Amino acid sequence: MKPYKRPQYWNSPTMGWWERAYVFEIARGLWVTGSIFTRNMWRWITGRKGALTTYYPEETRADYAPLNRGKHILVQRENGKPQCIACNLCATVCPAKVIEIEAAFDPTDPLHPKYPARFEIDYSRCVFCGLCVEACPEDAIRMLKEVPDLPTFDRDTLWLGKEELLTWNPRKDGAKR
Ligand code: SF4
Numbered sequence: 001m002k003p004y005k006r007p008q009y010w011n012s013p014t015m016g017w018w019e020r021a022y023v024f025e026i027a028r029g030l031w032v033t034g035s036i037f038t039r040n041m042w043r044w045i046t047g048r049k050g051a052l053t054t055y056y057p058e059e060t061r062a063d064y065a066p067l068n069r070g071k072h073i074l075v076q077r078e079n080g081k082p083q084c085i086a087c088n089l090c091a092t093v094c095p096a097k098v099i100e101i102e103a104a105f106d107p108t109d110p111l112h113p114k115y116p117a118r119f120e121i122d123y124s125r126c127v128f129c130g131l132c133v134e135a136c137p138e139d140a141i142r143m144l145k146e147v148p149d150l151p152t153f154d155r156d157t158l159w160l161g162k163e164e165l166l167t168w169n170p171r172k173d174g175a176k177r
Pocket residue numbers: 090093094095096097098099121125126127128129130131132133
């Protein structure tokens with residue numbers, strides 16, 4: 001029987017004397033970092049565009065990738081109620097356990113009697129994985145490409161509630177009756 005050969009997923013360390021001396025590679029790394037730093041500083045001083053840094057909070061980025069997973073929204077029905085049926089699937093699948101939902105019952109709405117009386121996300125621990133969006137059977141929670149304005153000195157302000165999630169640029173295009 002042929003002996004098992006474990007597959008190798010890394011490059012063999014075939015360093016020449018140049019790399020093994022380290023000092024030249026360190027100098028090369030410093031040269032790359034220093035030249036990019038100097039170029040960015042020059043672009044910033046001369047007011048040119050193209051510097052790789054953003055001067056937050058004075059500047060904010062506007063060019064997020066179309067599929068960037070940013071801030072969550074809760075989708076509204078046409079009557080303004082959340083499309084969410086408080087099934088708790090998103091909270092169950094969330095790996096960071098940052099979604100808290102309190103279900104309530106509305107006897108005056110026979111089509112959608114169950115709704116979230118409280119729906120909160122703790123942004124201090126959310127890892128923006130998007131699993132909550134994937135798990136939702138009602139397409140009731142989505143993530144916009146824009147990121148939320150997160151920096152704060154108070155972690156308690158990072159709990160976003162139902163009202164904010166419903167009204168922060170709500171998307172009614174996919175609203176169900
Ligand atoms: S994006 Fe991920 S971590 Fe954040 S609330 Fe959704 S499932 Fe949880």
